[in-house]
Amino acid sequence: MEKEIRKVARALLRDGKVDLVIGYGRGTLPLRSTPCFITDEDGVDELIWDPSCGVNLARYLPDIKGRVGIVAKGCDARSIVVLINEGQVERENVQVIGVPCRGVIDRRKVEREFGSLDNLEITYAEDAIKIKGKDPERKLPLKGYLSEACVSCRSQNPPIHDVLVGERITEDSGVDEYSRVREIESMPAEERWRFFEEELGSCIRCYACREACPLCYCKECFVDETMPQWFGKTTDLSDTIIFHLVRALHLTGRCVDCGACTRACPMEIDLRSLTKKTEKIVKERFGQEYGLSLGEPPVMGVFKQDDPQEFVVKGGKEGSQ
Amino acid sequence: MDENWEPRVIAFLCNWCSYAGADLAGISRISYPPNIRVVRVPCSARVSPYFIIKSLQAGWDGVLVSGCHPGDCHYISGNLVARRRFGVLKDLLGYIGCDEGRVNFSWVSAAEGERFSQVVSEVVERVRALGPSKRLVKEA
Amino acid sequence: MMKVIEKERLASLIDGWIEERKVYAPAERRDLIVFEEIESGGEAHLEFNNTRVPPKSVYYPQREVLFTTTGKEGDVELKTPASLEETVILGVRPCDAHAVTLLDAFFGSGEHKDTSYLSRREKITLVGLACNDPAGTCFCTSVGGDPHERQGLDAIFVDLGDRYLIEAMTERGQRLLDGSDLMRDAVERDLREAKELRKRAEAQIDKLELDGLDERLDGLFEDPLWEEMQRKCMGCGVCTFTCPTCWCFDMADEEVPEGTERIRFWDTCQAALFTKQGSGFNPRPSGKERMRQRVMHKFNYYHKDFGRPACVGCGRCVTSCPVNQDIREVLVKLMGLERGEADE
Numbered sequence: 064m065e066k067e068i069r070k071v072a073r074a075l076l077r078d079g080k081v082d083l084v085i086g087y088g089r090g091t092l093p094l095r096s097t098p099c100f101i102t103d104e105d106g107v108d109e110l111i112w113d114p115s116c117g118v119n120l121a122r123y124l125p126d127i128k129g130r131v132g133i134v135a136k137g138c139d140a141r142s143i144v145v146l147i148n149e150g151q152v153e154r155e156n157v158q159v160i161g162v163p164c165r166g167v168i169d170r171r172k173v174e175r176e177f178g179s180l181d182n183l184e185i186t187y188a189e190d191a192i193k194i195k196g197k198d199p200e201r202k203l204p205l206k207g208y209l210s211e212a213c214v215s216c217r218s219q220n221p222p223i224h225d226v227l228v229g230e231r232i233t234e235d236s237g238v239d240e241y242s243r244v245r246e247i248e249s250m251p252a253e254e255r256w257r258f259f260e261e262e263l264g265s266c267i268r269c270y271a272c273r274e275a276c277p278l279c280y281c282k283e284c285f286v287d288e289t290m291p292q293w294f295g296k297t298t299d300l301s302d303t304i305i306f307h308l309v310r311a312l313h314l315t316g317r318c319v320d321c322g323a324c325t326r327a328c329p330m331e332i333d334l335r336s337l338t339k340k341t342e343k344i345v346k347e348r349f350g351q352e353y354g355l356s357l358g359e360p361p362v363m364g365v366f367k368q369d370d371p372q373e374f375v376v377k378g379g380k381e382g383s384q
Numbered sequence: 385m386d387e388n389w390e391p392r393v394i395a396f397l398c399n400w401c402s403y404a405g406a407d408l409a410g411i412s413r414i415s416y417p418p419n420i421r422v423v424r425v426p427c428s429a430r431v432s433p434y435f436i437i438k439s440l441q442a443g444w445d446g447v448l449v450s451g452c453h454p455g456d457c458h459y460i461s462g463n464l465v466a467r468r469r470f471g472v473l474k475d476l477l478g479y480i481g482c483d484e485g486r487v488n489f490s491w492v493s494a495a496e497g498e499r500f501s502q503v504v505s506e507v508v509e510r511v512r513a514l515g516p517s518k519r520l521v522k523e524a
Numbered sequence: 525m526m527k528v529i530e531k532e533r534l535a536s537l538i539d540g541w542i543e544e545r546k547v548y549a550p551a552e553r554r555d556l557i558v559f560e561e562i563e564s565g566g567e568a569h570l571e572f573n574n575t576r577v578p579p580k581s582v583y584y585p586q587r588e589v590l591f592t593t594t595g596k597e598g599d600v601e602l603k604t605p606a607s608l609e610e611t612v613i614l615g616v617r618p619c620d621a622h623a624v625t626l627l628d629a630f631f632g633s634g635e636h637k638d639t640s641y642l643s644r645r646e647k648i649t650l651v652g653l654a655c656n657d658p659a660g661t662c663f664c665t666s667v668g669g670d671p672h673e674r675q676g677l678d679a680i681f682v683d684l685g686d687r688y689l690i691e692a693m694t695e696r697g698q699r700l701l702d703g704s705d706l707m708r709d710a711v712e713r714d715l716r717e718a719k720e721l722r723k724r725a726e727a728q729i730d731k732l733e734l735d736g737l738d739e740r741l742d743g744l745f746e747d748p749l750w751e752e753m754q755r756k757c758m759g760c761g762v763c764t765f766t767c768p769t770c771w772c773f774d775m776a777d778e779e780v781p782e783g784t785e786r787i788r789f790w791d792t793c794q795a796a797l798f799t800k801q802g803s804g805f806n807p808r809p810s811g812k813e814r815m816r817q818r819v820m821h822k823f824n825y826y827h828k829d830f831g832r833p834a835c836v837g838c839g840r841c842v843t844s845c846p847v848n849q850d851i852r853e854v855l856v857k858l859m860g861l862e863r864g865e866a867d868e
Contacts, residue, residue, distance in 0.1 A: 090848040092661065097848035098756040118847055122758065175555065179573065181660030248479065256481025256519060265554060267577060267586070269765045269792075271846050274758035285434070287797055293434045294441060294522075295778050297587035297789040301522040305437055308480060312433055315472050327846035329576060329762050331556060337480070344475045349468070363472070366464040368454065374474050376448075376490040378503035443781065522780060 064162065065112040067228045068134060071160050072107040075132045081158050084132040085123055087116040093180040094170035094192075098123070110134070113187045114205055117167040119323040121277035125151040133157060136164035138212070138321035140221030141354035142277040145317050147223075148359055151280055161224025163232045166205065166213030168192065171331060173208050212322030212335060215240035222355045240320075243333075244340050259304065259337075265330040266303045268296065272334055273310065275327035278317045285309060307337055315341040316362025319354040391511040393446035394439050395420045395504070396431045400458035401493045402450035408497030416501035417508040420448065427451065428489075429462030433473050436487055440520045446486045446511035450503065453491040463491070482519045485510050526710035527690045533706045534688065538565030541612050541700060545649075548582050549614040550575055559613065570615055570683070573659045574838060578620045578768035579613050583644050584627065586765075587789045590640065590775075594783035608647040612700065616652045619664045619836040621676035623768035624650065628676075629830050630771065640788075649696045652677040656721045658729050661839030663852055666732040669836055671725040672718075682718045689718050734855055738827035741820060744861060753854055754815035756847045761792035763818070763841035763849075769834045772798075793817050819854065 072084040088099030088109045096115040101107055112134070120133055121142045135143060140161055146152040173192070174180060183196040192203045215238040220231050239245075247255060270286075273279040285293060286306060293309075295302035311318075318341060324334045345351055348371055351362050397403040403424050409416060425431055428451025436447050449470065451463040470489045478484035488510070490503045529537060541547050542564065549568035551560040557572040559579040592603040616624075628645065631638035655662070655671035664670060674680055679697030682689040689710055692698040701707065764770045774791040777784050791798060794814050800806040808814050826834035835851075842850050 091850040091853055092842070092848060095848045100755045179659060252478075252481045252483070254481070255479065259480045261554065265556070265558075267765045268790075269761040270795075271758070271760040271762045274760035275846050292776075293438055296774070296776065297787065299522065299587060301441055301520050304480070304520065305441060308476060309433065309437065312473065312476060315476075327760070327762075329766055329844035331554070337476075340476065340479050341472070344472055348471050348475070363468060364465075366461065366468050368464070370464065370467055371471060372454075372467055374471060374489055376488050376503050376506055378490060378492075378499050378506055442779075 064229045065110070068112050068160060068162070069107045069110050071226050071228060072101060072110055072132060072134075073104050075158055075160075076101070076104050076107070081130045081132040083127065083129065084110075084134075084160075085120050086110040086134040086160075087112065087118070087120075090115065093183060093185050094168060094173060112162065114166070114168040114192070115170070117210060117323070117326050119275065119277050119321045121146060122275060122323070124157065124277065125280040130156050131158070132160055134160045134162060135221055135224070136162055136167075136321075137216065137218035137221050138164075138319055139277075140223050141218050141319040142321060144223050144357060144359075145278060145319065145354045146280075147357055148361065149278075149317075154357065158226070159221065159224045161221030161227045163220045163227070163229050164213075164216075165190070165219065165232065166209040166216060168205065168208050169210040169326075173203070210322050210326060211243070211333075212320050212325070214238055215242070218319065218354075223357070241339065241343050243336055244343055247336060247340075260300065262332055262336065263304050263307050264300060265332055266298065266307070267330060268298055268303065268306070269329060271327040271329060272324035275323040276314070276318075277321075277323070278314060278319075279310070285313070307334070311337045311341050314338055316345050316349075316351065316353055318342060389516055391419050391445040391508055391516075392443075393420045393448055393504075393508060393511055394444045395422050395448040395450065396425050396428070396435065397422055397492075398428045398430075398451040398458075398463075399424055399426050401452035401456065402428075402490075402500070404494035405450075405492040405496045405500040408494065409500045410497075412497045414497055414501045416504045419508045419511075420504055427457065427459050427462035428466040429459070429469075431466065433469065436473065437520070440482070440486065440517060441522050443517060443521050445514070445517045446488065446507060448488045448490065448504070448507050450490045450492045450500075453493055456493065483514045483517075485514055486517060526715065527701060527707040528684075528687050528710045528714050529690060529707045530687050534570075535565030535568070537704060537706050538562075538568055538614065540704060541565075545610040545612050546608075547612045547614060548579060559615075568614060570653060570681075572615075573657070574617050574620075574662075574840070576840070576844065577766050578623065578838070578840070579616060580620075580623075580627075580768055582611065582613055583624070583648055584641055584771065587787055588640065590786045590788060592780070592783060592785045608644045610647055610649075612649045612651060614651045614653075616650050616677065617655055617838070618652055618671060618673045618675070618677070618680075619662070619669055619838040620768045621650055621652050622664070622669050622673065622836045623676075623838070625676040626769045626826075626830070626832075626834050626836070627771060630826075633829075649678045649700060650676060651697065651700065652680040654680055654682040654718075654722070655725050656683055658725055659839060659843075661842040662729055662837060663732060663839060664837035665726060665729045666734050666852075666855075667833050667835050667837045670722075671729065672722040682721065684714060684717050684721070687714075689714050732852060732856055732859075734823075734833075734859060737855065737859060738824050738833070740859065740861070741824040744858060745816070745820070747861060749857060749861065750816040751812045753849075753857070754811040757794070757811050757815055757849055758847060759794050759796060759811055759814065760846065761794055762844045762846060763851075764792035764794060765790060766840040766844050768838055768840075769822070769836060793821070819851075819858070823855070 075081045084101040086099050087096040090097045094115050119139050121139050186193045190205045194201045294305045318338045431449045457463040474484045488507045492500045548559050549562050550557045589605050594601045631641040678694040679692040773788045775788045799808045822834040
């Protein structure tokens with residue numbers, strides 16, 4: 064698929080369809096890739112494709128003027144759909160090089176099991192990673208070390224593409240995507256609060272999650288508003304929890320669960336435990352899916368006459384709507 | 385907990401319906417708990433989740449947002465937009481372990497003075513049972 | 525006099541410190557090793573490469589209250605926070621200790637010293653842990669450091685397998701060892717092993733050729749390489765907040781139940797709003813200017829003021845950057861450029 068991606072990129076640039084191609088290049092560390100910006104045909108050989116290609120490249124789109132080609136996995140392409148629907152990207156300015164994806168690797172899972180990956184020779188094989196070092200070569204099945212978002216992915220095939228590189232994936236992951244959310248929901252409230260305090264307490268307010276997210280594109284983030292200032296900018300626990308709560312709120316009906324936020328977090332906070340819940344709320348309350356087709360109505364920008372309102376306070380015997 | 389503690393509830397009332405309903409309750413001398421402080425807004429849709437969260441952080445024990453009945457919004461559909469927003473906010477607050485009973489939403493029309501007092505009573509009692517707000521409150 | 529302590533006795537030594545001081549050490553929290561205040565010596569976790577974030581927040585808190593005003597108008601009471609107690613930070617890697625000296629130089633320089641930082645700093649004893657197995661992201665030797673260096677430390681531990689070699693370099697460090705019978709004097713064999721480990725550790729680190737980088741950068745301000753290099757940078761703050769030498773801050777007044785707190789808190793020059801002025805003008809409007817700022821500050825401006833780069837090669841920015849922006853790669857590229865290629 065790597066060769067195919069390079070071929071497509073070369074053609075797009077040569078034929079003048081785009082001025083820039085954004086893809087993945089080789090990283091400087093084991094199991095890492097890095098975003099790659101190619102402006103001429105000769106540069107396309109830098110492009111790679113392997114299970115380390117995790118970054119959601121769509122985060123670069125809103126700020127780019129001109130025509131762009133972009134390598135997009137299923138989840139990335141879904142976020143491009145939302146970006147187009149929200150008017151942040153012009154459809155005719157983007158050439159989506161869609162790549163059906165079986166999942167990207169969570170390098171931290173590998174590191175947790177193997178310790179340091181320094182001085183190891185790591186290669187990718189069909190659905191596996193081969194690790195060679197001082198000990199005999201190990202072959203790890205990719206499935207055991209996938210990014211959590213990928214374990215239960217339902218968006219393996221890009222819902223939007225100008226070119227599709229590789230075969231469409233037909234099998235379902237077969238995993239309940241809300242299992243972690245359900246686990247948390249089943250905890251008593253006190254325990255849930257302690258879980259989030261503990262998890263979010265490590266936050267250093269670096270905003271890697273926000274910057275990695277393609278849908279956090281506001282020029283002035285609510286964090287930076289000073290007139291009025293809604294909450295504090297420091298690592299005070301109350302302020303930190305509010306940051307994550309409101310970010311999740313802002314992503315309701317927009318977050319496509321690409322996992323970029325969680326992957327970017329230097330403190331390894333499981334941000335998806337919060338963002339995935341918003342997706343479940345939208346499905347259960349409003350029965351809406353999103354990030355699948357152009358022209359979809361924005362979930363929080365529309366309403367139905369019969370939207371659920373079980374939470375409305377009735378007020379005594381006269382309780383009628 | 386201080387035995388003299390009284391719940392403090394901030395109430396965002398839409399100008400055209402709920403605020404007028406509250407006013408009617410006053411004029412009709414209908415008694416209701418004095419624990420609320422009213423903020424008049426043009427429409428329930430004006431109430432951003434920021435207001436609610438900031439209120440909780442500032443130590444308010446409870447929040448009430450009240451608007452026109454669906455179909456009667458002075459701005460046609462503001463309350464319907466607000467309804468979606470509030471459902472999500474309550475679900476999310478509850479999910480992280482915040483007492484979601486602190487954040488309340490109601491429909492009260494301009495003619496419903498009695499109803500307003502009942503809503504307030506119900507909300508104040510609900511918040512009283514939850515005790516002083518601790519989650520999200522900003523310490524020094 | 526160098527001492528040696530058997531590993532199983534270390535916890536008791538630390539317990540002795542805890543009786544009279546606050547002790548911070550690397551500890552396990554949620555799958556990560558971070559510096560935390562420990563209540564007993566057994567909590568210290570000294571088998572680690574380096575922590576995800578440095579112990580910087582102990583002497584330079586991420587959120588610091590400068591003063592609190594309480595009371596109503598006309599009756600304002602100003603409260604300044606209590607100063608730090610005697611504190612020990614154990615398990616500080618030589619790179620992080622080297623970083624403290626960079627902060628000391630900065631906060632202690634000039635006519636207006638940062639009394640807030642300095643008053644905390646003077647209460648802190650830094651106990652280091654020499655690196656025997658540097659990580660693949662370490663590059664201390666390229667920026668004037670060393671995996672066993674003593675700079676900035678009051679005492680240092682060297683892991684010799686079943687025991688630690690301990691050296692106290694300052695009075696503060698010595699005070700931690702005085703009066704304890706848990707140690708024996710070091711012998712020739714201990715010193716020899718430590719030396720071997722040091723040599724091996726140094727050899728393990730790839731050394732970059734960065735001599736003369738500060739001067740080279742003088743001619744590279746307008747180079748088009750900055751534009752190219754910063755394209756993938758997302759402008760978050762991971763590099764800044766995991767860096768042991770970064771110190772930029774912002775100030776704010778925050779409402780609290782008692783009144784108002786004036787605080788200072790970490791900020792990052794990588795944020796778009798960092799230099800945005802009240803007028804709306806921003807002298808660093810894009811990622812290009814901001815990335816250039818970061819590199820120039822650490823490897824040129826600071827070097828001009830203090831004679832050495834403001835980078836200790838800890839490699840945390842390399843490990844944690846979400847897009848794998850590798851400062852080593854950047855520096856090597858800068859070294860390879862012709863001077864003044866794009867001079868005015």
